[in-house]
Structures are given as C-alpha cells and as structure tokens.
Amino acid sequence: MLSTTQEYNWTRSLETLKDSIRIQLDEQQVKFEGAMVRSAYHFITDAAQELKGDDQEDWEWHHQVMYNWMLKIVSLGNSGDIAPGSETWEADGVQVRQSLGEYLESTGDASAQLMVRVGQNIVKVFRGELTPLELVMEDNLLNRYYMEYPKLKERTYKHLSKVAESYARVRPDAHILEIGAGTGGATKVVLQAFDAALRDPEDDGGDDADRRLHYTFTDVSAGFFPAANTKLAGWVPNMDFKKLNVEDDPEAQGFEPGMHDLVVASLVLHATKSLEHTLAHVRKLLKPGGRLLLVETTRDVVDMQLIFGLFPGWWLGADKDRIMSPKAPTAVWDQVMREVGFAGVEFEIGDCEEAEYQSTSLLVTSALPVS
Numbered sequence: 001m002l003s004t005t006q007e008y009n010w011t012r013s014l015e016t017l018k019d020s021i022r023i024q025l026d027e028q029q030v031k032f033e034g035a036m037v038r039s040a041y042h043f044i045t046d047a048a049q050e051l052k053g054d055d056q057e058d059w060e061w062h063h064q065v066m067y068n069w070m071l072k073i074v075s076l077g078n079s080g081d082i083a084p085g086s087e088t089w090e091a092d093g094v095q096v097r098q099s100l101g102e103y104l105e106s107t108g109d110a111s112a113q114l115m116v117r118v119g120q121n122i123v124k125v126f127r128g129e130l131t132p133l134e135l136v137m138e139d140n141l142l143n144r145y146y147m148e149y150p151k152l153k154e155r156t157y158k159h160l161s162k163v164a165e166s167y168a169r170v171r172p173d174a175h176i177l178e179i180g181a182g183t184g185g186a187t188k189v190v191l192q193a194f195d196a197a198l199r200d201p202e203d204d205g206g207d208d209a210d211r212r213l214h215y216t217f218t219d220v221s222a223g224f225f226p227a228a229n230t231k232l233a234g235w236v237p238n239m240d241f242k243k244l245n246v247e248d249d250p251e252a253q254g255f256e257p258g259m260h261d262l263v264v265a266s267l268v269l270h271a272t273k274s275l276e277h278t279l280a281h282v283r284k285l286l287k288p289g290g291r292l293l294l295v296e297t298t299r300d301v302v303d304m305q306l307i308f309g310l311f312p313g314w315w316l317g318a319d320k321d322r323i324m325s326p327k328a329p330t331a332v333w334d335q336v337m338r339e340v341g342f343a344g345v346e347f348e349i350g351d352c353e354e355a356e357y358q359s360t361s362l363l364v365t366s367a368l369p370v371s
C-alpha cells in the first residue's frame with residue numbers, strides 16, 4: 001500500500017493519466033451523436049406543434065416547464081444553435097426523418113431506442129394517457145440505457161474505471177459510499193476497477209481478488225436494492241445497502257460523519273434543489289482528504305434532456321441558473337465545491353474531446369480539513 005503522502009499526491013498524478021485516457025470520436029460515433037440530436041429535434045418540433053392548442057393547466061407542472069424548454073429548442077434549432085447546420089433541419093422532409101429513424105433503429109442501441117420511444121410518445125405523456133415510467137421501464141429499457149448509453153459505457157465509465165483503479169492502488173481498503181446508486185451501473189464499474197487494481201499481475205484473473213474495500217450502496221429509493229443485490233452478487237459480502245436522501249443531512253439519516261475515503265455520485269447530484277446543500281452533505285460523509293468521484297452532465301444534449309425531461313426530478317433544480325436544465329457546468333461545480341469545504345475541481349475529463357458532442361464529465365475533488 002502507498003503512503004499517506006502518495007495518497008495526498010494522488011489527484012496530481014491523475015493529470016499524467018489524463019492524456020492516456022482521452023477519447024476522440026470516430027466517424028461512426030459522430031454519425032450516431034448527430035442523428036440522436038437531429039431526430040430528437042424533430043420529435044420535439046412535432047410534439048410542440050401538436051400540443052399548441054392544449055390547455056396547459058391540464059398538464060403536470062413539470063410538463064408546463066418542459067413545454068417552454070421545447071419551444072426554446074425549436075427556436076435554437078432554427079437559428080443554427082443546436083448544432084452546426086441545424087438551421088436547415090426544419091426543412092427535413094419525410095425521407096430524411098425516416099432514414100434517421102431507420103439508422104438509429106439499426107444500431108440496436110438502447111439509448112437510441114429509448115429516445116425514439118419517448119419522442120413518439122411526448123404528447124400522450126403530457127395528456128396523461130401514459131406515464132413516463134411505463135414508457136421507460138418497458139423491456140427493461142431504462143436499465144439498458146444506463147448500461148449502453150455510449151457517452152457512459154464507452155467513454156465516461158471508462159474514465160471512471162481508470163480513475164477508480166488508480167485510487168484503489170493508493171487505498172485498496174477504502175470505505176466507499178455511493179449516492180443515488182440506482183441500477184448500479186457506476187457501482188459495478190468502480191467495484192471491477194478495485195478488483196483489477198488488487199489482482200496479482202501474475203494471476204490470470206478470476207474472482208478471487210483479496211477485497212479489502214467496504215462499499216455502502218445508497219439511494220433515495222430502497223426499491224433498487226433487490227435488483228442491485230443480484231447484479232452485484234459477487235461483491236455483496238463487502239457491501240451494505242442503505243437508504244439516503246442526499247438533500248437531507250446524512251447524520252440525521254444514521255450516517256456517521258467523516259467516515260468515508262471515497263464518495264461516488266453518478267448522475268444524481270444535479271437532481272436536487274440546491275447544489276450547495278447537496279455538496280455540503282457529501283462533504284460531511286467524507287474524511288478530510290477523502291475524494292469525491294462525480295459523474296455529471298456538464299453540457300446539455302437534447303436527446304438526453306428529451307428523455308429525462310418527462311420526469312419531475314429533471315426540473316427540480318432551482319439555483320445556479322438551472323431553470324431550463326438541471327445540469328451545472330464545471331465552473332459552477334467548482335465554485336460550489338469551494339464554498340462547502342472541497343478543494344474545487346482538481347481533475348476533469350469530458351466524455352470525448354469533440355466539444356460539440358461532449359456532455360458528460362468525470363470530476364474529482366478532495367475534502368479539505370474542517371477549520
């Protein structure tokens with residue numbers, strides 16, 4: 001095991017790792033990203049048109065907010081501000097739309113399937129004829145989305161894996177707590193990374209890693225725990241499953257302050273009203289010098305917003321200019337982290353190097369000693 005100084009220097013060592021894990025999109029990936037956004041724009045434009053005559057009072061509050069967002073997307077698209085050339089999309093005929101749909105279908109990708117399914121049903125959801133949950137849960141599609149969404153699976157989760165593996169070499173006996181662990185997508189990545197770091201290089205792999213970590217899997221909803229138990233069965237002897245709402249003080253929910261070396265939070269912290277309160281609660285869970293591995297959307301992409309915008313949680317953010325989307329850019333995370341006792345964003349890597357398609361990021365920060 002490495003020394004405390006080496007643990008202290010760990011974040012700095014990530015800068016060296018960064019160059020070896022940057023991801024550049026290939027032609028196929030650029031085509032996929034472009035088709036997702038363009039197709040989402042069409043679903044939004046069509047639904048906005050169809051919903052124009054409805055009495056908005058009949059809709060749920062968050063669909064009223066989403067409708068304003070949809071109008072904004074139509075206008076951004078038409079002025080060329082969603083993507084280069086988006087000002088021409090309004091004129092796309094049936095053939096272009098159909099071939100976009102066929103192409104997305106042909107990829108067999110769950111994120112494409114989910115976006116298309118949601119896009120085709122926006123109007124029904126607004127009118128209360130379908131619940132968004134029914135829509136996303138059918139065929140296990142939401143679960144598959146988290147497992148297959150290229151930005152996560154092929155990019156940000158790979159970054160998470162490399163960074164967690166590097167941390168595991170410094171602190172293989174880490175006490176880890178995950179917030180909003182949900183379907184366990186990020187959990188599995190982190191647990192596998194710890195196993196990879198602990199495995200003897202002479203070994204030929206297998207499940208016999210000498211596990212010294214302890215992992216507390218939490219979510220605001222205990223409903224995720226049975227499936228997570230099954231999915232993570234091999235690691236369960238080193239795990240606890242506990243309910244935690246990160247919007248409330250963790251101590252009041254039975255979590256002793258300052259007990260964890262590492263907190264993992266993947267696509268959850270944005271779903272809260274106040275980033276400041278939320279991050280202060282995260283800080284409370286960590287030991288001084290403990291690290292937060294944060295996966296977040298730092299730049300909006302229309303296709304992802306279309307799916308999650310149907311749920312009220314997407315529109316809960318009420319601070320930091322998060323009215324049209326709950327995401328916060330890296331600069332805002334950095335500022336709030338500093339306000340509540342973190343060192344600010346010490347490491348950042350976007351899912352890909354192409355700014356136009358980048359949207360998720362992995363951020364790392366350290367908990368400062370309490371003064």
Ligand SMILES: C[S@@+](CC[C@H](N)C(=O)[O-])C[C@H]1O[C@@H](n2cnc3c(N)ncnc32)[C@H](O)[C@@H]1O
Pocket residue numbers: 146179180181182183184185186218219220221224244245246247265266267268271272313
């Ligand atoms: C978008 S999912 C992400 C799931 C998982 N972290 C992953 O990356 O696959 C968001 C998760 O955060 C949970 N969540 C939402 N609000 C929360 C809160 N206030 N406190 C804790 N968890 C919350 C949800 O129940 C859900 O499981």
